[in-house]
Amino acid sequence: MKTVLVFITLMVAVQSTKLVPKTMADVKDQCSLNFTFGNDIYMFHKCPLDYYAAVEICKCEKVxxxxxxxxxxxxxxxxxxxxxxxxxTSYEVWIGATKGRFSFTYYWTDGSQMDFQYWARGAPSHSWYSPACVVMETKEPGYWHDVDCNIRRPFVCKTEQQKSHSR
Incomplete structure (x- = not known):
């Protein structure tokens, strides 16, 4: 019986290491899909990370x-x-909206104005004393929910194209 439990434990450990990328290169190779809108590039990361790790991955993509x-x-x-x-296959993805502890105010991590919101009924629902991060449903209509920042979700990064200056 003990041998079977050890075997099952090892199998779970091996499988879990295959699912979670170890390096930045692994994240890019195994998990990402690019698409463009206008002058901007968007990278959808399928491998789920907590909100804070997703922010760091996005910042590592480009300046x-x-x-x-x-x-x-x-x-x-x-x-x-x-x-x-x-x-x-995920029902939700991280987007760049969050709020800090002791606040009701949500903001975009890129510093832009929060001039559009698409909250689900009853959201946002986190109390003022706890931080919260925002996920967007991946199916229509794509409502937003505020959730614990430590849960793991896929995410979308936005990279602004550098505008070329012609003379």
Whole structure:
């Protein structure tokens, strides 16, 4: 019986190491899918990470890269459409909205104005004394929910293209 338990434990450990990327290169190779809108590049990461790790992965992508911020209903619908066609199996993805402890105010991690919100009924629901991070449903209509930042979800990074200056 003890041998069987050891074998099962080893199998679970081996399988779990295959599912979680170990390095930045592994994250890019195994987990990402790129798409573009206008001048910006978006990278959908299928491998789930907690919110804080997702923020760091996005910042490592490029100099001007952050978790996705959404500023219009039209853009929100385009993102949902892209996610729908990417064969995503997760129900939610991290986006770049969060709030700190002792606050009711949500903000975008890229520093842009939070001029569009698409909360589900009853959301946001986290109390003022606990931090919360925002996930977006991947199926229409794509409502937002505030959740514990330590849960693991796929995520979307946005990289702004450098504008070329012609003379």
């Amino acid at each position: 001007k890269s952050n978790l996705l911020s959404i500023h219009s209903h039209e853009f929100h619908e385009k993102v949902i459409e892209k996610l729908k066609h990417s064969n995503i």
